[in-house]
Every structure is written in C-alpha cells, then in structure tokens.
Amino acid sequence: MPSNVGFFHQGEKIVRLHNDTRMKIGSANSTLSIFLIVLLLYLSGFVLSSRLMVVSPGDIWGVQVAKMSVSALHALVMVAPVYLIGRRSLTLQILGLSLLAAYFLYLMFLCGYFGYFGFVPEVYTFGFGNIGDMSRVLDHYFAQVLSWREPTLLVLGVATAVLAIRIKPGATILLTILVPVVLFSATFYRYGSSASLAYTGNDSFIRRFGVVPFVASSAQEWFAMDGNYIGAPMAFPGNVVDQLGSDRQRSNTENLNPSSFDRVSLIQIESLDLEAITSSLNGISVMPFVSELRKDCIDFANFFTLRSAGGSADAEFTVATGMLPSTKAPAIRYADFSAIDTLYHVLERNGIDTLFLHNNVSGFYGRNHAYGQLLPVLDAEFLEPGDNRTEAEIATDALSGVFETGDRSFYYFFNFQSHGPFKWYSEDTAARFGVTKGASKETDYLATMAEVDDMIRQVFEVQRDEYDAGRAVFLLTADHQSGLFGSPAVVDNLRIPMMICGANIQARKSNRVSTSVDIYPTVLSLFGINEDVQTMGTDLQLGKDEGIAILPSRQIIELSEDGSISIANCNEDCDPFLNYTDQFILQSQ
Structure with a gap:
C-alpha cells in the first residue's frame, strides 16, 4: 500500500505539473493573442492616419511617422468591443461585433472620403442630403479611392474579430484603454488650440489625430452651437x-x-x-x-x-x-x-x-x-x-x-x-x-x-x-x-x-x-x-x-x-x- 500511495502521489504531481505547464502555455498563448489584437487595432489606426495626416511645413518624414504613430494609438479604444465579444452573453457578443464592424467600416469610409474630397467632414454634416449627394458620384468615388488601405483594413478587422472570438479576453485587457484615453486627453487640449494648429501647419490637425478626437470635437461643436448658426454675429473685418x-x-x-x-x-x-x-x-x-x-x-x-x-x-x-x-x-x-x-x-x-x-x-x-x-x-x-x-x-x-x-x-x-x-x-x-x-x-x-x-x-x-x-x-x-x-x-x-x-x-x-x-x-x-x-x-x-x-x-x-x-x-x-x-x-x- 505505501508503495501504491507513493505511486499515486507521484502521478498527481505529474498531472499537476502537466496542468500547470498547460496553464502557463495557455496563458502565454492568450497573452500573445491579446498582444496581437492590440497590434492589429494599432495597425488599423496607423493605416487610417497614413491617409489623413497632412505634411506640415518643414516636417521631415520621421516627424510624420511619429505623428501617425501617436494618432494610431487612439484606435486602442476598440479594446472595449473586443472585450464584449468574449462575454458569454450573446447580446454582448453581437454588440461587440457590431461596434468592431462599424469601426472598421468607418475607417474605410474616412480613407475613401479624404482621398476623394481632400478633407475630413465633421460628424454633424452627415445628413441624408449629403449621403444622397455622394450616391450620385459613386462611380468617381470608387474609381479613385480604392487602394491598398481598404483591403488592408478589411483583413485587419476580420483578423481582430476572429482572435477576439477564439481567446475571449478578460477584463484586464480593458487596462489598455488607459493609454489612448490619456493620449486623447493630452492631444485634445494640446493640439486643440489655434496657436498649436498654426504651429503644426495643419488647420484640422486635431481631427486627424485619430477617430476619437475627431468624433468628440465634432460632437462638442455640434452641442455647443448657439441658435441655428455655427458662429456668433460679428462685424465685417474688412478687406x-x-x-x-x-x-x-x-x-x-x-x-x-x-x-x-x-x-x-x-x-x-x-x-x-x-x-x-x-x-x-x-x-x-x-x-x-x-x-x-x-x-x-x-x-x-x-x-x-x-x-x-x-x-x-x-x-x-x-x-x-x-x-x-x-x-x-x-x-x-x-x-x-x-x-x-x-x-x-x-x-x-x-x-x-x-x-x-x-x-x-x-x-x-x-x-x-x-x-x-x-x-x-x-x-x-x-x-x-x-x-x-x-x-x-x-x-x-x-x-x-x-x-x-x-x-x-x-x-x-x-x-x-x-x-x-x-x-x-x-x-x-x-x-x-x-x-x-x-x-x-x-x-x-x-x-x-x-x-x-x-x-x-x-x-x-x-x-x-x-x-x-x-x-x-x-x-x-x-x-x-x-x-x-x-x-x-x-x-x-x-x-x-x-x-x-x-x-x-x-x-x-x-x-x-x-x-x-x-x-x-x-x-x-x-x-x-x-x-x-x-x-x-x-x-x-x-x-x-x-x-x-x-x-x-x-x-x-x-x-x-x-x-x-x-x-x-x-x-x-x-x-x-x-x-x-x-x-x-x-x-x-
């Protein structure tokens, strides 16, 4: 009996060691998968920024890459929908997938819109009239805007969704949101002033600093409107x-x-x-x-x-x-x-x-x-x-x-x-x-x-x-x-x-x-x-x-x-x- 007990104890140790190893490997794989999700989201923001960023006077290419890199970090707010995709509730999963799909479709739209029109529109300008206007020139639009960016974003979006469904990331991944939130706060106030905009040489720099600042600043202007006009009455400034x-x-x-x-x-x-x-x-x-x-x-x-x-x-x-x-x-x-x-x-x-x-x-x-x-x-x-x-x-x-x-x-x-x-x-x-x-x-x-x-x-x-x-x-x-x-x-x-x-x-x-x-x-x-x-x-x-x-x-x-x-x-x-x-x-x- 003692020998059998020793044998079983040894077996239990082996099983525990095996399970611990599997857990560590699984944890490592999960960590790697989470890292890949964050990287995919970051790359999606970088692709968008590569289209929207406008070269400022005197900027060398390294400075432009740095701007695009910081802008891309705002894409990490999509970690929240990724978290929802991993929940057991079917409703939350559908919500997460819908938000993720909307995000990537929106990125593709902005890439195309900027490529065709040369500017990023404020959120509050999108009425049914504007959508109708665009539908009349879709032949021009699609002939001009489709480039490597749109299929790249599509691949990134599908890969992100597949990984999120498979690994079901836990709540700790939400800590990643702190990074873009801090960056958003800093860039919004630092680059939102007219003096800073003039310094960068880009009149809508804040709007090209990621989707979040773009939507937030547009909404802020919309809700801050005084009456029907977007500007207060003022005297003619002259010639x-x-x-x-x-x-x-x-x-x-x-x-x-x-x-x-x-x-x-x-x-x-x-x-x-x-x-x-x-x-x-x-x-x-x-x-x-x-x-x-x-x-x-x-x-x-x-x-x-x-x-x-x-x-x-x-x-x-x-x-x-x-x-x-x-x-x-x-x-x-x-x-x-x-x-x-x-x-x-x-x-x-x-x-x-x-x-x-x-x-x-x-x-x-x-x-x-x-x-x-x-x-x-x-x-x-x-x-x-x-x-x-x-x-x-x-x-x-x-x-x-x-x-x-x-x-x-x-x-x-x-x-x-x-x-x-x-x-x-x-x-x-x-x-x-x-x-x-x-x-x-x-x-x-x-x-x-x-x-x-x-x-x-x-x-x-x-x-x-x-x-x-x-x-x-x-x-x-x-x-x-x-x-x-x-x-x-x-x-x-x-x-x-x-x-x-x-x-x-x-x-x-x-x-x-x-x-x-x-x-x-x-x-x-x-x-x-x-x-x-x-x-x-x-x-x-x-x-x-x-x-x-x-x-x-x-x-x-x-x-x-x-x-x-x-x-x-x-x-x-x-x-x-x-x-x-x-x-x-x-x-x-």
Whole structure:
C-alpha cells in the first residue's frame, strides 16, 4: 500500500505539473493573442492616419511617422468591443461585433472620403442630403479611392474579430484603454488650440489625430452651437489687404484696365495645374490653346487655392461671397445666402444676368441648397440624368443661349470632367497621345487636360466676335491642384492658374499674391460697377505686384519687396476673417 500511495502521489504531481505547464502555455498563448489584437487595432489606426495626416511645413518624414504613430494609438479604444465579444452573453457578443464592424467600416469610409474630397467632414454634416449627394458620384468615388488601405483594413478587422472570438479576453485587457484615453486627453487640449494648429501647419490637425478626437470635437461643436448658426454675429473685418497689408500695399489702388465690359465669362477648372498648361505627352502639347491664350492675358504667377471643410465647392463659395470659406462646415451647402449680399445680388441690381453652369447633378455636395436660394437672382443649370452631351457641348450650348439674349451677362462654368481619377477621356484622345488608360495617373490626367483644353477653346470661340470687339472678357482659373506634381515647398503646392483675358486688357505677367476671394471685386470692376460691398478681396487688375492671401490653415502668404514669397502662421490677426463666415452657416440646412 505505501508503495501504491507513493505511486499515486507521484502521478498527481505529474498531472499537476502537466496542468500547470498547460496553464502557463495557455496563458502565454492568450497573452500573445491579446498582444496581437492590440497590434492589429494599432495597425488599423496607423493605416487610417497614413491617409489623413497632412505634411506640415518643414516636417521631415520621421516627424510624420511619429505623428501617425501617436494618432494610431487612439484606435486602442476598440479594446472595449473586443472585450464584449468574449462575454458569454450573446447580446454582448453581437454588440461587440457590431461596434468592431462599424469601426472598421468607418475607417474605410474616412480613407475613401479624404482621398476623394481632400478633407475630413465633421460628424454633424452627415445628413441624408449629403449621403444622397455622394450616391450620385459613386462611380468617381470608387474609381479613385480604392487602394491598398481598404483591403488592408478589411483583413485587419476580420483578423481582430476572429482572435477576439477564439481567446475571449478578460477584463484586464480593458487596462489598455488607459493609454489612448490619456493620449486623447493630452492631444485634445494640446493640439486643440489655434496657436498649436498654426504651429503644426495643419488647420484640422486635431481631427486627424485619430477617430476619437475627431468624433468628440465634432460632437462638442455640434452641442455647443448657439441658435441655428455655427458662429456668433460679428462685424465685417474688412478687406484683407487694407487690414493686414503693408502701407505700400494699401496705397496700391490703380486699375490698369478701367474698361467696362458687357460680357464676363469665368471658367473654373477642377484640378488644373500650372504644369499641365506647359506639359507635353509623348511630344504633343497637352494644352496648346490655353498655353497660347495666356500670352494675351494678365497671367498670375501667385494665385492660391482656398480649400477648407467644403473642398472643391469652396471655390464657388468664395466667388459668390468674397469671403473666406468656413473651416467647420461645407459653406456652399450650409450658407444662408439670404443674409449675404452675394456677387449675384450686386449684378442683378445693376441689370446684369448671371448663369451658373455645372455639368454634375444639382444635388451633389448640396449645390441644390445653395443655388435654390440664389435662383431669384441667377439661373443655374446642371447636368440631368440621361443627358449624354459632352462637356464641351453642355458648356457651349449654355453660353450660346446667354449670348442670344443680347443682355449684359456673367457666365460662370465650373468644369468637372477633370476631377480624378482622370479616366474619362475618349479612346480617340488616348490614341492621339499614344497612352493606355489606367497606365498611370499622370498620363491619365494629362490626357484628360487635353480634352479640357479643347473644351475651353470651344467655349472661347462662342464669344470670340464680342471678345475681339472689346465687349467680352474671359477669366480662367481652377479650384485646386491635382496633387500629381508635388513640391517640397508648401507654397508651390497651393498655386493654381488665374488668367484675365480681353482685347482691352493689358497683357502682362503678374506676381500679385491673390486668391479666389479677389474674383468678386474683379468681376464688379470688369462690369464698371462701383458699389461699396463687403468683400475681403481686392480687384485683381490693380497694377502693383503685391497683395496678400489668408489661407484656411491660418497661414498668410505675402510677396516681399525683393519679389520672394513668404508664408507664415497667422493666429489672432487671421481669426476675424476666418470666423466671419461662420455666422452665415446654418447647421439645419
């Protein structure tokens, strides 16, 4: 018996040792699995940040990686849904899986949205109208946004869910949440101030510092709204040059082209680069018409884009109002135009008809809201479903109709064909340049711009007789660059073309610093209208090459006396100009 007892005791020790070993191995495996879950979540945040992070002035790649790394840590808040997935309650499991799925779908959406529109929208701007607008351009959207990020996020999401179901992590994993919570608190207050935003060179840095700060700061703004407007009433801050320019700039009041015209045409091209005008593709000039026309125009070398929460549509807003766009909401969609004395109101008071033309559906980006308010003072035409006319046909048909009336008129055409992914050019164009669609984004872009050049030529020919007679003037600009011709200098990546052309216009190169807020007073000047209007811009025809530009990123661009361009942060001085627009933005639109 004693020997048997000893045998059984020895056996029990072996079993206990085996069980202890299994528990330790299991614990190690569980710890490794938990580590993998945390790593997968972190990588998902890093993938998102790689899309949303914008290079700040002077930042090297290592600094950008560091920013993305800190931003990615906020993804660890998804540890909470992972914990729920491991509970025994089916309800909690479904809730956890739903939250995890929603998170990864949201990441994929933000990656795509930023890739297409170039900005991250505030949460409170997502209404059914915006969703409807987006559904109208899904062909463009999906053709452009799908990259390695979306499938990567899908794989990360599925792997995270599978691991969570298998290992059922305990409550101790929730301690990991302390890390992103602390980081969120620190980054929200450190990077949320205007001074810090200016220092980083990124007007929406806080919104790109992870999903949690983005949602939290958007919600905070939403609940803090006073009344229907997102900004409090404030006095007009005045003209930018008058208020912030030097004495020599404020004294610059000479208009070198005092002629009054009967017709003014403004063509605004999506994604037009200065490089495209001078480029060739396989030895063939891409934009020969525009390249030749600019020799007879005031050609601006320092005209800069203004893009904020409204993306491309900010160009339309600034032309209409002479104000800087809102940094908080898409101004063209949410502006209360009944409270703004727009360019179109002034033109109507002076007997001038306005036609706005966009060859995209009216609802996209809420243009139906904007131009629905402005219809009493202008006509707006949009491409309707089933209309298979080319862009050139749409533009020339509309302009011919305007000219047939014989009335004084302002024609404003916003081109859309050249929006990415730049694959909408014909097979004939592809054959002419010897390119294959989809071979590279650069060749697709240049081939598209060749067709845009021909469209511009056809629009110009409709008005040539009145142009040659000195009764019509032609303006050509863009909303922003394509982003395909990057430069280490931030300023270079903000330049867009601007040309003012007319038989009575003194052709010259101008280094004047300006933006689209200057178009409003320029159009009035071209029509010979002398009204005291509240516009932040200045007539582009003024002689001296100076000027000043405020960007939504709270930076200011100036031309120095030696002809060089300087860009600097501008906080308190710029705030009145940037905040002024918010008092006209209705969240309820």
